[in-house]
Amino acid sequence: MIYAENILLCIAIPLIISCLFTRGATRRFLLSFLTGMGVCLLAAYISGFINAASGMGARDTAIFISPVVEETMKMMPILFYLFLLEPEDDDLILSAAGIGTGFAIYENCCYILSVGAGSMSFIMIRGLAVGVMHIVSVLALAMGLTIFRRFNALSAASIMGALALSMTFHGLYNLLVSQPGITSYIGYILPMLTAVLMYLPYRKLYLREH
Amino acid sequence: MNSVAFTTFFCYLQVLALLWSIWQSSHLFRSSRTPVTALLYTFALISLLLSDLYWIAYIVIRPETRMPFAVNEIGEWAFFLLLAASLASVFRGGIAGAAREMVLAALFAAASAALWIGWSGEWVQDIITGIVCGYFFCIIVRALRISDILSGREWAVLGFMSFVLIILQGLTFVLPQGVRRIVDACCYVLMFAGIIAFYAKTIREWKRQAQPEALFCLCCTIFAWGESCMYMSVEPMYFAAEIAVTAVIPIMTVSLRKVVVKDDLC
Numbered sequence: 001m002i003y004a005e006n007i008l009l010c011i012a013i014p015l016i017i018s019c020l021f022t023r024g025a026t027r028r029f030l031l032s033f034l035t036g037m038g039v040c041l042l043a044a045y046i047s048g049f050i051n052a053a054s055g056m057g058a059r060d061t062a063i064f065i066s067p068v069v070e071e072t073m074k075m076m077p078i079l080f081y082l083f084l085l086e087p088e089d090d091d092l093i094l095s096a097a098g099i100g101t102g103f104a105i106y107e108n109c110c111y112i113l114s115v116g117a118g119s120m121s122f123i124m125i126r127g128l129a130v131g132v133m134h135i136v137s138v139l140a141l142a143m144g145l146t147i148f149r150r151f152n153a154l155s156a157a158s159i160m161g162a163l164a165l166s167m168t169f170h171g172l173y174n175l176l177v178s179q180p181g182i183t184s185y186i187g188y189i190l191p192m193l194t195a196v197l198m199y200l201p202y203r204k205l206y207l208r209e210h
Numbered sequence: 211m212n213s214v215a216f217t218t219f220f221c222y223l224q225v226l227a228l229l230w231s232i233w234q235s236s237h238l239f240r241s242s243r244t245p246v247t248a249l250l251y252t253f254a255l256i257s258l259l260l261s262d263l264y265w266i267a268y269i270v271i272r273p274e275t276r277m278p279f280a281v282n283e284i285g286e287w288a289f290f291l292l293l294a295a296s297l298a299s300v301f302r303g304g305i306a307g308a309a310r311e312m313v314l315a316a317l318f319a320a321a322s323a324a325l326w327i328g329w330s331g332e333w334v335q336d337i338i339t340g341i342v343c344g345y346f347f348c349i350i351v352r353a354l355r356i357s358d359i360l361s362g363r364e365w366a367v368l369g370f371m372s373f374v375l376i377i378l379q380g381l382t383f384v385l386p387q388g389v390r391r392i393v394d395a396c397c398y399v400l401m402f403a404g405i406i407a408f409y410a411k412t413i414r415e416w417k418r419q420a421q422p423e424a425l426f427c428l429c430c431t432i433f434a435w436g437e438s439c440m441y442m443s444v445e446p447m448y449f450a451a452e453i454a455v456t457a458v459i460p461i462m463t464v465s466l467r468k469v470v471v472k473d474d475l476c
Contacts, residue, residue: 056278060278064281151245153246153295155295155298157291157292157345158250158291158295161250161292161295162253162288164284164287165257165285165288167284167285167288168264171280171284175264175267175280179272183267183270183271
């Protein structure tokens with residue numbers, strides 16, 4: 001058993017202090033990072049509750065329920081930021097990257113503390129696959145929202161559609177890596193491949209605009 | 211071939227149709243000056259592709275267990291919502307005159323959801339699927355109304371078929387086994403007559419060189435009707451409805467290309 005709240009406090013306090021001495025985009029990223037960690041803890045609480053209430057078992061909950069809970073929780077602060085503060089596209093993408101990174105790093109910390117850091121292959125999987133997956137799914141959501149907004153297509157249907165798309169991506173990853181063998185290797189490659197596929201058009205768009 | 215092998219085979223076919231369509235629509239999105247419809251359509255197709263891939267992965271990884279509520283259903287919801295958003299972007303404007311049809315479409319979706327719950331007992335996902343399908347159907351009938359592609363007689367036939375289909379499907383819960391088979395057969399005749407009629411209508415309008423928006427709307431209607439038929443069918447009729455749904459995806463993409471090209475010219 002690990003004390004997830006204590007780990008959160010341990011990582012969060014230095015970040016909160018550093019927020020006091022930073023400004024602009026750096027502070028925004030740090031706050032998003034902290035939000036991502038908090039959201040990760042809340043998602044773990046909800047998944048744990050569903051696991052206990054439904055009796056599905058930890059493995060099935062991780063495969064079938066966690067993607068829905070985690071993606072919904074990651075979307076909440078993004079939607080809050082988007083509709084209440086109406087940020088620029090770049091600021092929204094930056095915040096989404098912060099939320100995804102905070103979520104991934106906090107989840108990795110908890111896993112490594114509970115399982116141990118002895119296996120290099122496990123560490124690489126946590127870093128290159130799971131970590132990247134959380135960032136990719138939330139960035140895809142944020143990029144989708146910015147594109148919809150830019151073309152006046154931001155509606156309840158398109159937002160829910162984008163959320164459902166990120167849930168499906170996350171769920172597919174969790175299913176693929178749930179079984180050892182060739183499917184798990186495909187699962188491990190999936191987030192990095194998607195990150196590259198997303199980065200190329202984003203970079204092209206960014207260079208065109210700046 | 212057993213039913214799982216058949217389902218997987220048709221799933222692969224749909225994946226191929228989707229990959230081709232995603233390639234085409236993403237090209238449209240990049241080259242168009244008014245890319246919103248193609249953009250939403252591309253996202254919709256990616257959702258359906260991920261849903262199909264999830265299903266295939268599940269069959270490979272856990273062939274012995276029945277799939278619980280999983281994200282492939284969420285992928286289908288995403289598809290319906292994003293396709294509805296794409297269609298709505300083509301037909302911007304008021305809903306004047308379409309309110310009655312939208313109410314009837316919502317009632318059809320609600321009745322369908324009640325039937326799904328009766329068959330599967332899966333309350334939560336069937337209710338959410340019903341809400342999502344209801345929204346999708348409403349957008350479709352609104353688009354059909356605005357495009358004015360259906361005549362008054364065709365509207366009446368569509369309404370009558372939908373009403374009779376729901377009544378007959380409902381009766382299968384209460385009728386004795388022998389009569390139920392006859393009623394089931396009548397339901398299949400109605401469902402597939404609807405699919406054939408919509409295909410025939412689309413081909414006829416295509417030859418008449420109808421407005422691209424109307425053709426896109428008709429293709430979405432075939433998809434919606436075909437999906438409803440799939441949800442109301444058991445194998446092997448399920449596969450027949452799936453073929454109809456898969457076949458319309460490339461046609462829908464080609465009709466979308468016409469819409470985008472027309473928008474760019476205007």
